[in-house]
Amino acid sequence: MTTSTTPNPAVTDAPERVLSSALAERVGEEVLVAGWLHRRRLLKSVAFAIVRDRGGLAQVVIGEPEARDVLEGLAEETVVEVTGVVTANADAPGGVEITGPEITVVSQAEPPPFDLYRPRLRANLPTLLDHAPVALRQPRHRAAFEIAAAATRGFREVLNAKGFTEVSTPKIVAGATESGANVFKLDYFGRPAYLAQSPQFYKQTMVGVFERVFEVGPVFRAEPHDTVRHLAEYTSLDAEFGFIADHRDVAAVLRDTVDGMLSSVADRASAALERLELSVPVVPEELPSIHFSEALELISRDGGVDVTAENDLAPAHERFMGEWARREHGSDFLVVAGYPMSKRPFYTAADPRRPGYSDSFDLLFRGTELVTGGRRLHRYADYLKALAAQGEGPDAYAGYLDAFRHGMPPHGGFAIGLERFVAQLTGAANIREVTLFPRDLHRVAP
Amino acid sequence: MTTSTTPNPAVTDAPERVLSSALAERVGEEVLVAGWLHRRRLLKSVAFAIVRDRGGLAQVVIGEPEARDVLEGLAEETVVEVTGVVTANADAPGGVEITGPEITVVSQAEPPPFDLYRPRLRANLPTLLDHAPVALRQPRHRAAFEIAAAATRGFREVLNAKGFTEVSTPKIVAGATESGANVFKLDYFGRPAYLAQSPQFYKQTMVGVFERVFEVGPVFRAEPHDTVRHLAEYTSLDAEFGFIADHRDVAAVLRDTVDGMLSSVADRASAALERLELSVPVVPEELPSIHFSEALELISRDGGVDVTAENDLAPAHERFMGEWARREHGSDFLVVAGYPMSKRPFYTAADPRRPGYSDSFDLLFRGTELVTGGRRLHRYADYLKALAAQGEGPDAYAGYLDAFRHGMPPHGGFAIGLERFVAQLTGAANIREVTLFPRDLHRVAP
Numbered sequence: 001m002t003t004s005t006t007p008n009p010a011v012t013d014a015p016e017r018v019l020s021s022a023l024a025e026r027v028g029e030e031v032l033v034a035g036w037l038h039r040r041r042l043l044k045s046v047a048f049a050i051v052r053d054r055g056g057l058a059q060v061v062i063g064e065p066e067a068r069d070v071l072e073g074l075a076e077e078t079v080v081e082v083t084g085v086v087t088a089n090a091d092a093p094g095g096v097e098i099t100g101p102e103i104t105v106v107s108q109a110e111p112p113p114f115d116l117y118r119p120r121l122r123a124n125l126p127t128l129l130d131h132a133p134v135a136l137r138q139p140r141h142r143a144a145f146e147i148a149a150a151a152t153r154g155f156r157e158v159l160n161a162k163g164f165t166e167v168s169t170p171k172i173v174a175g176a177t178e179s180g181a182n183v184f185k186l187d188y189f190g191r192p193a194y195l196a197q198s199p200q201f202y203k204q205t206m207v208g209v210f211e212r213v214f215e216v217g218p219v220f221r222a223e224p225h226d227t228v229r230h231l232a233e234y235t236s237l238d239a240e241f242g243f244i245a246d247h248r249d250v251a252a253v254l255r256d257t258v259d260g261m262l263s264s265v266a267d268r269a270s271a272a273l274e275r276l277e278l279s280v281p282v283v284p285e286e287l288p289s290i291h292f293s294e295a296l297e298l299i300s301r302d303g304g305v306d307v308t309a310e311n312d313l314a315p316a317h318e319r320f321m322g323e324w325a326r327r328e329h330g331s332d333f334l335v336v337a338g339y340p341m342s343k344r345p346f347y348t349a350a351d352p353r354r355p356g357y358s359d360s361f362d363l364l365f366r367g368t369e370l371v372t373g374g375r376r377l378h379r380y381a382d383y384l385k386a387l388a389a390q391g392e393g394p395d396a397y398a399g400y401l402d403a404f405r406h407g408m409p410p411h412g413g414f415a416i417g418l419e420r421f422v423a424q425l426t427g428a429a430n431i432r433e434v435t436l437f438p439r440d441l442h443r444v445a446p
Numbered sequence: 447m448t449t450s451t452t453p454n455p456a457v458t459d460a461p462e463r464v465l466s467s468a469l470a471e472r473v474g475e476e477v478l479v480a481g482w483l484h485r486r487r488l489l490k491s492v493a494f495a496i497v498r499d500r501g502g503l504a505q506v507v508i509g510e511p512e513a514r515d516v517l518e519g520l521a522e523e524t525v526v527e528v529t530g531v532v533t534a535n536a537d538a539p540g541g542v543e544i545t546g547p548e549i550t551v552v553s554q555a556e557p558p559p560f561d562l563y564r565p566r567l568r569a570n571l572p573t574l575l576d577h578a579p580v581a582l583r584q585p586r587h588r589a590a591f592e593i594a595a596a597a598t599r600g601f602r603e604v605l606n607a608k609g610f611t612e613v614s615t616p617k618i619v620a621g622a623t624e625s626g627a628n629v630f631k632l633d634y635f636g637r638p639a640y641l642a643q644s645p646q647f648y649k650q651t652m653v654g655v656f657e658r659v660f661e662v663g664p665v666f667r668a669e670p671h672d673t674v675r676h677l678a679e680y681t682s683l684d685a686e687f688g689f690i691a692d693h694r695d696v697a698a699v700l701r702d703t704v705d706g707m708l709s710s711v712a713d714r715a716s717a718a719l720e721r722l723e724l725s726v727p728v729v730p731e732e733l734p735s736i737h738f739s740e741a742l743e744l745i746s747r748d749g750g751v752d753v754t755a756e757n758d759l760a761p762a763h764e765r766f767m768g769e770w771a772r773r774e775h776g777s778d779f780l781v782v783a784g785y786p787m788s789k790r791p792f793y794t795a796a797d798p799r800r801p802g803y804s805d806s807f808d809l810l811f812r813g814t815e816l817v818t819g820g821r822r823l824h825r826y827a828d829y830l831k832a833l834a835a836q837g838e839g840p841d842a843y844a845g846y847l848d849a850f851r852h853g854m855p856p857h858g859g860f861a862i863g864l865e866r867f868v869a870q871l872t873g874a875a876n877i878r879e880v881t882l883f884p885r886d887l888h889r890v891a892p
Contacts, residue, residue, distance in 0.1 A: 399892020
């Protein structure tokens with residue numbers, strides 16, 4: 001009986017593939033690099049092929065006329081294998097280049113609809129999104145996604161270390177989470193169902209099972225607004241945990257989480273940060289925090305207009321508070337706690353000392369809301385009251401309320417929109433620039 | 447200006463909470479434990495309260511009549527805080543118990559619809575699923591989800607270490623992945639859209655961007671079959687990577703991935719394994735592999751019936767091959783490679799040496815298919831041909847095909863259904879037992 005233990009000749013006959021980022025350790029050796037023909041530079045006396053792989057770029061020097069002819073015939077993005085000798089050259093990217101190359105075409109390519117070798121993509125956003133599989137290859141454009149992956153790793157690491165369990169909760173649900181608006185409706189075996197706007201209910205019930213849970217998954221909003229900040233589908237980083245005293249316990253875990261996300265970005269996406277000329281912000285050991293009502297007083301005093309009766313912070317007010325946090329606390333981050341109950345969803349717990357205000361908060365980053373978090377109701381009777389107050393009965397929430405009927409501790413949590421986080425970190429003008437395949441009012445493909 | 451640096455008195459006045467699993471290190475100390483009243487045992491001379499927290503169970507000894515009266519009045523699943531002294535007792539679970547306790551009720555509870563303190567839940571599956579937020583608290587029932595979380599961590603760790611990038615691709619898509627059947631249809635801002643059956647197309651295009659990608663996310667199948675193995679929504683662990691020679695490169699990465707998943711389960715979910723009286727299977731250094739056609743020959747020879755013209759393995763044949771792998775290779779795992787092209791989706795690459803057979807495989811675990819993987823087409827022209835052969839034009843796939851038009855390396859990957867993986871590992875009779883909130887033909891809540 002034959003088992004496939006014989007190695008594949010096509011693989012073992014060739015030298016092992018070396019990533020462009022590892023070439024500097026191989027000076028003098030013959031190597032094989034493989035990747036995309038990122039750029040051709042045909043000078044008078046010499047030609048260069050720049051090969052892109054997941055490690056970066058490798059410069060290949062072509063002197064022989066035959067090889068130059070081959071290169072001239074290849075479109076950018078052709079997939080090639082190059083064997084040649086690694087040679088030190090202080091002027092080459094990374095200090096090395098490949099000389100005496102033999103180039104083999106692995107896959108032909110048509111020229112891309114825009115030049116990927118330029119420092120920035122020169123096409124409008126709709127064109128880039130229409131051709132996302134190609135546009136995303138451009139190293140600067142790709143950087144945001146390397147940052148997103150590193151941030152998500154950091155999120156998981158911090159929470160795993162704190163004893164959280166990762167869960168996967170359903171995205172097809174029987175009803176809306178917070179209101180009938182903004183949900184996508186589905187034909188579920190001939191009956192209506194909906195796409196989850198948030199894992200809120202599920203992560204809360206899971207506190208009864210694991211005490212501390214997190215989830216990384218898609219959420220869906222039938223968002224009728226066509227703005228640079230809204231998506232119909234995005235990745236939500238959700239955490240929820242029990243046995244807390246108040247929202248400050250939530251903010252403290254959030255602080256460590258954001259710190260871990262940014263540290264992971266600094267460690268693992270340093271090349272991406274370099275390409276974007278960015279450094280990651282410092283998260284203070286303790287997040288500065290101000291009560292919502294005090295924020296309104298500050299804003300009123302500064303602007304000379306009394307806004308203390310407002311029940312939310314306008315974008316300009318958030319920006320003002322961001323500047324205040326930077327000035328007073330040297331911090332890019334600010335917790336604004338105690339938003340009025342009228343602005344919070346029904347499961348929000350009130351501050352027992354100031355009942356009109358919630359025991360919840362927003363985390364502002366450089367003057368824009370980054371995360372919402374807080375303590376939730378945990379008693380069954382309180383849920384019945386809160387639902388009744390908004391004119392709803394418990395029936396539509398029966399499965400959810402089961403958890404509270406049978407004993408739930410005080411708990412709370414937060415949700416971070418991954419794309420918004422990356423957009424704010426990278427200063428992207430439009431959230432679609434940092435979303436692989438954005439979904440919005442107008443776009444459902446590719 | 448006030449910042450919330452004043453610690454919360456409610457937290458700091460109390461001793462710090464100790465998990466039940468850490469009590470053995472605190473003998474002689476006064477501690478606070480908090481959790482659910484898992485069980486009350488009211489004996490003649492003494493009463494016990496068993497408190498459940500995320501660390502396990504803590505036994506609390508109640509001698510005083512007043513405390514006993516309090517305990518008698520509490521339903522199971524009441525959330526309590528207990529302060530008392532940790533006392534060694536070889537007969538208690540974990541060798542310690544809490545004596546001289548003061549019990550505070552944090553949240554009242556109604557008695558659960560079934561006893562959570564019994565070794566196994568005594569209710570039929572529909573009842574358990576109707577009350578999932580409560581049923582999942584039962585430690586044996588919960589074990590599968592601790593295993594799922596640990597397996598997923600292992601999946602990510604192996605692939606991150608191999609240079610893979612995690613991506614999040616959209617779940618709302620413009621068309622079906624493989625065929626018009628079995629997709630959920632959505633009202634997308636007044637137009638039709640669909641739920642992704644698989645991230646297949648997206649992960650392939652991402653090979654052009656990151657070379658090596660993985661995704662952990664929900665997939666949706668409008669599965670009309672009401673079986674113990676099918677779900678309408680499940681978690682897919684997907685990987686895809688470029689610059690491979692053939693399916694064996696894919697199987698080798700899969701081998702390491704499954705090994706890492708199982709190691710993570712053994713390390714991180716050991717208590718869950720104990721509760722289920724399970725140990726994890728050993729993954730051989732090299733997975734035994736057999737060609738599909740040879741498998742059919744073996745089956746024909748054994749059964750005395752010629753099945754060599756079959757184009758798939760029947761469940762009984764998979765079981766036979768599982769036994770064969772155990773007998774011949776001492777392995778719970780077997781790669782069956784080269785399934786006929788007629789049984790594989792259009793993006794599958796053929797074996798260049800045996801064109802009617804694919805360069806793809808199934809991984810069987812104990813005689814049941816666990817994972818499907820293989821090499822994909824990577825040339826644009828081959829996609830046009832493959833689509834034409836099934837009577838389709840390229841238009842519906844334009845965004846996907848863009849990647850191939852502009853240069854893609856040979857690549858391949860695999861997908862592991864997380865719930866099936868856990869079900870097979872734990873021997874669950876029904877996949878719904880290892881799914882937090884299963885979705886099927888009949889169920890969309892809770």
